[in-house]
Amino acid sequence: MEKKLTTPITDDQIKDLKIGDEVLITGYIFTARDAAHKLMVEAIQNNEELPFDIKNQIIYYVGPTPAKPNQVIGSCGPTSAYRMDKYSPYLMEKGLKVMIGKGDRTIEFNDVVKKYKGMYLLAIGGIGAKLSQCVVENELIAYPELQSEAIRKLKVIDFPAIVAIDCNGNSIY
Amino acid sequence: MYKVERKDVIENVKRMMLYSVQTLHKEVIDAFEKASDEENNPLAKSILDKILENHEIANSKDIPLCQDTGIVVCFLEIGRELVFDYDLEEAINVGVSQAYIDGYLRKSIVRHPLNRINTMDNTPAVIHHQFIPGNKLIIHIAPKGGGSENMSTLRMLSPSEGRDGVINFVLETIKNAGGRACPPLIVGVGIGGNFEKCAWLAKKAILRPLDDITENEIDRNLEIELMDKINKLDVGPMGLGGNTTCIGVKVNSYPCHIASLPVAVNLQCHSARKDEVILVGKEINNTNNR
Known part of the structure; x- marks a missing residue:
């Protein structure tokens, strides 16, 4: 039985979630992958504002295909999470709560998730057509020059994911 | 001597790209169905079923199977009796460019590995050649995920x-x-x-x-x-x-x-996208053939 998660994410919502639990996310999530992470971390290091209020939010590691005229979004499955390990601690320090991606992360990252009482969720890779059916709104909010890597605010309903690192730093891998 | 028209190369490359990003070969679907039947691990079975469901959605709703529509790999088998009065690699790349722009596919190629500026049409493809006997041009394409x-x-x-x-x-x-x-x-x-x-x-x-x-x-x-x-x-x-x-x-x-x-x-990856086409060269009038 899947558990429901609604954004923004509170400590109460995730404190009892364990690795392997299946969740369904409803609310707003923000897309970012390698290039957007680099820019956000540079912004933090230069004491500049981030392009959105990151506190208690979810970042989804995805670079969707462009929406066709009759679509909200194109194919939008997760990209590999380990490439963001270098950047994520800076964002978690600013309040980022949950990350969605695919694959394992570096072992040291488990402690980062624990330190900030966050969570890493796994979405199934390569099923971007199916996952696109959960997205009802799609707004480009920052870094348009990054094309598919720009930051988008997506409204999702019952987006499926699996707990891969829980708030105590336990990992499914 | 024989010739394959440039426009046929372009059209076929474009068609194969658009088809392959949302359709897996039947043998791959059959393999996943068999695996789902034989899988003992419930989570593994559930993922295999979602992969199959994704294929149905991609097909029926015209959405790429995966957001990573890849770097295009192209293997050319070129019949020795063919002549080309155009740049074959350029024609392949025109087909790729048209598919990625007109087909709303993700452009994932950067011009230089270090400056990371997007080429905006997913070109260039990675193209390999081989010569074969005869008058056919066989084009294999695969949008290969990162x-x-x-x-x-x-x-x-x-x-x-x-x-x-x-x-x-x-x-x-x-x-x-x-x-x-x-x-x-x-x-x-x-x-x-x-x-x-x-x-x-x-x-x-x-x-x-x-x-x-x-x-x-x-x-x-x-x-x-x-x-x-x-x-x-x-x-x-x-x-x-x-x-x-x-x-x-x-x-x-x-x-x-x-x-x-x-x-x-x-x-x-499980999104094993590929396609191929055999283009038969048309004979061109040439006095040397008589």
Whole structure:
């Protein structure tokens, strides 16, 4: 039985979630992958504002295909999470709560998730057509020059994911 | 002498790209259905079923199977009796460009690996050529995802490491890749040649049909043994365990130097997209033919 998660994410919502639990996310999530992470971390290091209020939010590691005229979004499955390990601690320090991606992360990252009482969720890779059916709104909010890597605010309903690192730093891998 | 028109190359490349990003070959679908029936791990079975459901949605709603619509790999088999009065590689790239722009596919290619500025139309493709007898042009294309490509490996083994060394290297590659390469995989193994030849062999291997049985007995036995050993690794769909880690292993080999044993392992994710077309050249009037 899947558990429901609604954004923004509170400590109460995730404190009892364990690795392997299946969740369904409803609310707003923000897309970012390698290039957007680099820019956000540079912004933090230069004491500049981030392009959105990151506190208690979810970042989804995805670079969707462009929406066709009759679509909200194109194919939008997760990209590999380990490439963001270098950047994520800076964002978690600013309040980022949950990350969605695919694959394992570096072992040291488990402690980062624990330190900030966050969570890493796994979405199934390569099923971007199916996952696109959960997205009802799609707004480009920052870094348009990054094309598919720009930051988008997506409204999702019952987006499926699996707990891969829980708030105590336990990992499914 | 024979000729294949430039516009036929462009149109066919575009058509194959648009088709392959949302349609898997039947043999791949059949393999996932069989795997789902035989899978003991409930999470693995659920992932396999979602992969199949994704294929139905992609097909019926005209959405790419995966957001990573890849770097285009193209193998050309060029009939020796064909003549070209145009740049064949340029024609391939025009087809790619039209498909990615008109088809709303993701543009994932950057001009230089270090300045990372997008080329905006997913060109250039990576194009390989081979000559074949006759008057046909065979074009194989594959939009190859970055995740599985990133976990692919190449190592120059010492000849003394032999067959066991090859097997261990393949298993190590797949274990290390875990969920990152989006298993269930098709595993392409190249052995022999030299540094670049074995990578080429491995890439060609992932494009072989799943039921293609190699004539070379050494390679054939290696394929059977690797398939069995890989599926006992418990990597499973998306790296979360199960007995479906790969649906095919293809080994290609080539003669090599007495000092060398090159091995390359190219991983194909479960979104095993590819297509091919055979274009028959039209005879062109030429007095030399009389």
